[in-house]
Amino acid sequence: MCGYANEIKKRRTFAIISHPDAGKTTLTEKFLLYGGAINLAGSVKGKATARHAVSDWMEIEKERGISVTSSVLQFNYDGYCINILDTPGHQDFSEDTYRTLMAADSAVMVIDASKGVEAQTRKLFKVCVMRKIPIFTFINKMDREANDTFELLDEIEKELGIATCPVNWPIGCGKNFKGVYDRKSQSVVTWSDTQKGTKEGETSVIPLSDEAALVGHIGEANREHLMEEIELLDGASAEFDLELVQKGELTPVFFGSALTNFGVEIFLKHFLEMTTTPLARMSDQGLIDPVEEEFSAFVFKIQANMNKAHRDRIAFMRICSGKFEANMEVKHVQGGKLMRLSQPQQIMASERKILEEAYAGDIIGVFDPGIFSIGDTINMPKAGFRYEGIPTFAPEHFARVRQMDTMKRKQFVKGITQIAQEGAIQIFQEFNTGLEEIIVGVVGVLQFDVLKYRLENEYNVEIRLERLPYEHIRWIENVHEVDVDRLTGTSDMKKVKDMKGNPLLLFVNSWSVGMTLDRNEGLVLAEFGRNQ
Ligand code: G4P
Helix, strand or coil: CCCCHHHHHCEEEEEEEECCCCCHHHHHHHHHHHCCCCCCCCCCCCHHHHHHHHHCCCHHHHHHCCCCCCCEEEEEECCEEEEEEECCCCCCCCHHHHHHHHCCCEEEEEEECCCCCCHHHHHHHHHHHHHCCCEEEEEECCCCCCCCHHHHHHHHHHHHCCEEEECEEEECCHHHCCEEEECCCCEEEEECCCCCCCCCCCEEEEECCCHHHHHHHHCHHHHHHHHHHHHHHHHHCCCCCHHHHHCCCEEEEEECECCCCECHHHHHHHHHHHCCCCCCEEEECEEECCCCCCCEEEEEEEEECCCCCCCCEEEEEEEEECEEECCCEEEECCCCEEEECCCCEEECCCCEEECCEEECCCEEEEEECCCCCCCCEEECCCCCCCECCCCECCCCEEEEEEECCHHHHHHHHHHHHHHHHCCCCEEEEECCCCCCCEEEEECCCHHHHHHHHHHHHHHCCCEEEEEECCCEEEEECCHHHCCHHHCCCCCCCEEEEECCCCEEEEECCHHHHHHHHHHCCCCCEECCECCC
């Protein structure tokens, strides 16, 4: 173990996932408020400020008024050093949103109590499951009319396929939201009305056994209802098992209202106790322990042109072991070169801060002169390992792309290839023809606009995009056992190859995927691509 193990063990690095509008931003603000990082919720990450501050780097974001970038927030609370990885909240999210989860050790899933599990949560959840990282559920907006609590839990179990274990239980909802029952201590926590945006407010803790006091706080009807629900709950729900939580098979569930602060700090405290310290990460030489002396990191995101004047690229890396010090000599494994990481920064919602040191669990952004790719390993000069690659996530929108001016073929190919290398888009070709036709696949449709904008502005190439009807892409897992030319699919199926020549199949609907599997015995398809 290294001399700075304590620094590393203090760290908790997690992502917050939710469908837009479930309350992710509001909850993050409240976390910052408890951590003392801001004085009044809204002053750092309030939508207006965050959107302007974070997204200045790209005109298109301003035009559309949304944030394409994800940012990292670091703050201290109760002896912990917390890194929150924010995932863009708009529907038009990109592959970056998925990749951010590759850098997190756990995820907080925010669900709107009146809506239940929604589309985007479902997608992000799949990635968490693939990584087997712990998932904590915060059911938000209990100050509004909410769905039945048992039904909400049932929906999570059925829709997402994860067992739930309520850590606390709501008492009423809407105007009648009185507080939560804490199952472990068998006591009820109630709040007096808190002012919107502040953390002050009176909390009372009443043992369940103190009937008189309880009736005084929540009323007889609520007490009776609670007693009935507790009985049902104790008979029906999964037992709390930290090991299952850490394997991502059981999600602890909390209830509250981010807007009024009800239940936020209780959630934060429990969550920090239950979630993991920085996790070991798999390399080609086995697991690398975060408390190893030697620094190592991997690149999970590349952000181009954050500063238009400088045309710079920032590579975001997750530190996986040891300590990073500004100006130390490190090795970029894939490039086979020794280097000093220049301008190491922490990118906060509203500012960039130059870093002197950082530890395993932290995220840093470094200036990238165009040498890094997603998934690259950075470690000490004598280290000989490389981290497992980051999977390629399935695009859901496809378009055929052509340059308007055929004379600019070279710039076009260069631009589109570079943008694909950064991981903003994926490019494919027709399976049996040459380079002429390029098909672009993106996770969120906004990336089409980003591509068009960037090719025009950075490479001086105008393009035309013709949308294609495909929505599903599958990688062929057992490519050496399959003769792709002879695969028989449905009439809507299209065979393409990626830039490395790997064959892929595109489908208009999920039914066709099933049909194609039925028609081709032995064919194994995957939803995520393994990155070589
Ligand atoms: P997101 O990041 O997940 O997209 O959601 P965000 O926090 O921006 O919240 C979406 C809307 O829901 C906001 O209202 C926010 O105030 C509201 N909200 C968040 N948490 C709660 C809650 O616990 N209870 C209630 N009642 N509302 C909540 P808005 O009107 O869209 O924006 P704003 O004008 O309030 O900023």
